[in-house]
Amino acid sequence: MTDPELSTNNHVDVVGSPPPRSDRMPSPGRLWLITTLTVFAGEMIVMIILSALPPLPVLAEAMLDGLMITAIATPALYFFLYRPMDRHIAERKAAEDALHQLNDQLEQRVEDRTEDLAKANEQLEREIEERRQSQHDLLKTNEFVQNVVESAPCMLLIFDADSMSCSYVNAAVAELLGYTPDQVKLADGGFFAQILEEEDRSRLDEIILSFSQEEPQPVVTRFDLRDARGERRPCRVRLSVFSTTPLTEPELILLSAIDLS
16 A cells, blocks of 8 residues: 555655756866857957958057957856856755765764664663573572472372362372372372262362352361371361463362371
């Protein structure tokens, strides 16, 4: 689609551009021809005039000859030589001034652009350094949180609300139930079938279903968890929503369990 401004303006005016040349500078051959013809025509006219006059003294005739040929040749030389040359010199000077002005503008633009680029580079370097520092701080924070979670005295477990598969479990599961974290993850959704009785499993489903409300609150209850040896261990269990789907449905559930025995 054509820009209206571009369609109405077929040329772009450059600030400081030289004015268009009105006359061409006469060539050396043309100058020689004009001078020769002017002198020839002037002398011929002077000789015709002098031949029509009565005889004059030599000095008077020479002075009159010089005056007449000067009067005849001066206008011709002015219009055909001096004026074109003067215009050409004026246009050349104007073009040189415009070129100097344009060069000054370009140099100033280059300096401004260089300064802007230098500032942009400095800003970019600061942002890179800030991001690097933020990543470093985040890594240290993650390491700290990971150490705190792994050393927590209670079992922490994150599982999917639909499939019941575990995506994370800390090392306390080994002390509480005798399973390794890898065994819990590989058991997929069957882990809760191993550690929960039928009644507790139904209660867990009800609790997860209650998290579908607008503002789900954490639930604290008691479950008898079956360990790897098949023994039942009473535990205080806390369940809360860890993350939700775009439709605000519970996606991941955080479970923490403390042995009460």
